[in-house]
Amino acid sequence: MSSIYDVLLERGYVKQLTHEAEIKELLEKEKVTFYIGFDPTADSLHVGHFLQLMVMAHMQKAGHIPIALIGGGTAMIGDPTGKTDMRRMMTREEIEHNGNCFKEQMSRLVDFSDGKAYMLNNADWLLDLNYVNFIREIGVHFSVNKMLTAECFKQRLEKGLSFLEFNYMLMQGYDFLELNRRYGCIMELGGDDQWSNILAGVDLIRRKEGKPAYGMTFTLLTNSEGKKMGKTEKGAVWLDKNKTSPYEFYQYWRNVNDADVEKCLALLTFLPMDEVRRLGALKDAEINEAKKVLAYEVTKIIHGEEEAEKARSAAEALFSGAGNLENVPTNTINRSMLNMSLLDVLVELKILPSKGEGRRLIQQNGLSINDAKVTDINRVLIEEDFAQGFVLIKRGKKNYNRIVLE
Structure with a gap:
């Protein structure tokens, strides 16, 4: 039986690792508590988060314990990663509401019952920090020269990087340290654009606690042209059916480029890889059958089987004259x-x-x-x-x- 590390590798999730051999052995032999951070800047997750939820689901099925960390404290500053402008600061009420929406959506893939997974908010430890103590305890371990080489800061330096945002890496590293101390969390996972922040946390735990900590990033959800997936003419593709209807969600995956079908089947469904490869190898008109499978499976995961059936029926009604037209938006x-x-x-x-x-x-x-x-x-x-x-x-x-x- 293959380990979860082999599963993640085969399906194409793994991008970078801090300690490959150690992580591989750890995931094979121990039950690991790991975390992924989510920025609560909207009241719904979107397609870009979907891949992270799939990783959490795969890890949990293998016996590992996920922590979904809502950035209630860091959202009051704003993460500069991937942004050319500073993000709007949010109120506590907005953040709490958004976090509750996230948990409801995550629960379709992650079981939060009986300590099998946790949803936490970094506001619980960040908002009451004494700044002088924080800088003395944490800031001393960060090199400004090294921080400025991080891609997330490089992009912002041209337009002007505020000291507010410069603190973000320290805070994310401190999150990992707190989760390590409170929950025995030893691994941080995230999209590859979080590599610098993850390294900071891993290094901080090793320096402060003298204990091993690990980081792993996974590939970003991009198409064959290298552009991020999950955008339409109407904006982001949301996981909330009130923002993106199940039919529109289904149609988004039904219409992906031929070259992206196999990748999406591997990353965003639980289909066995033999079936993923078979469907991905279809050519010309036959690839449409693979797209239908992709659209149905992804919609079923996010919106449930009933909504997936309705979306498929609506699509058939429009394209082949069969099915129920009432399910069209x-x-x-x-x-x-x-x-x-x-x-x-x-x-x-x-x-x-x-x-x-x-x-x-x-x-x-x-x-x-x-x-x-x-x-x-x-x-x-x-x-x-x-x-x-x-x-x-x-x-x-x-x-x-x-x-x-x-």
Whole structure:
């Protein structure tokens, strides 16, 4: 039987390790408590977090204990990683609400019952720190010269890095130290953009406690062109069904590039790797079957089997004339919106992000109403459009919405 380290390696998660041989042996022979940090800057996780949840789920299934650490303290400063501008500081109430939303979403993959996993908030130890004591105890172990070589700081130096943000690495390192002291946590995991911060924590524990600590990063969820996945014309692909409907979520994965199918199946589903490789090897029209499997499996993990079935049925209704059209994302309008500009209606319903986007779609023959191309940017929505009981809007080749009249 392969170890969890071999599973993570085979599925393509592992990017960098602080102590490869030791980590491999540790994960094979011991039950390890590890943590991953989550920045509570929104009230939902998004596709970028999904991969981290999958790692937590795989690790937990192998008997290891996850800690999901909500950055309630650090979110009041802002992580400069991957950002060109300083993040907005948040209130405690916002952070607590967002953390509660995260836990509900994480619970689909991670079992938090009976000490099998923990959700903690670093505000519990960061907000009451005495600054002078903190700098004396922690700051003495950090070299400014070394910190400035970290990629997260390099990117910000050109525009100006505030001292507020410069503290972030110290705080994240201190998080690891506190979790080590309180919960025996010996490993920090995270996306590869967190490598510098993870190294800081590993080094701090070894210096302060004289004990081993480890770090592992996993690959970021990018497409074959190296761009981060999880963005659409309407913004981020969220795990909250009220922000991104299960149908839209399903369609996002149904429409991934052919070159990304095998990678997504490996990273974002629990399908055996033999099946992942078989599906990933399909070519031309057959790769669409692999995309359907990917979309269904991913939607089932995040939204449950019932929603995945509905999304699949809606997709079949639109593309093959079978299935239930009622599961297509639906908006209801009242009669006061009749005879309004179609673009105004679509923007108000958030089907389109802006009228400018609508005009661009029309110019590119990418917007249809009831299977008829919209060619006039001043086209209005009239009662006759609802002859079949609803209006079907199509954006691009594969994005559909229904509009129902009250």
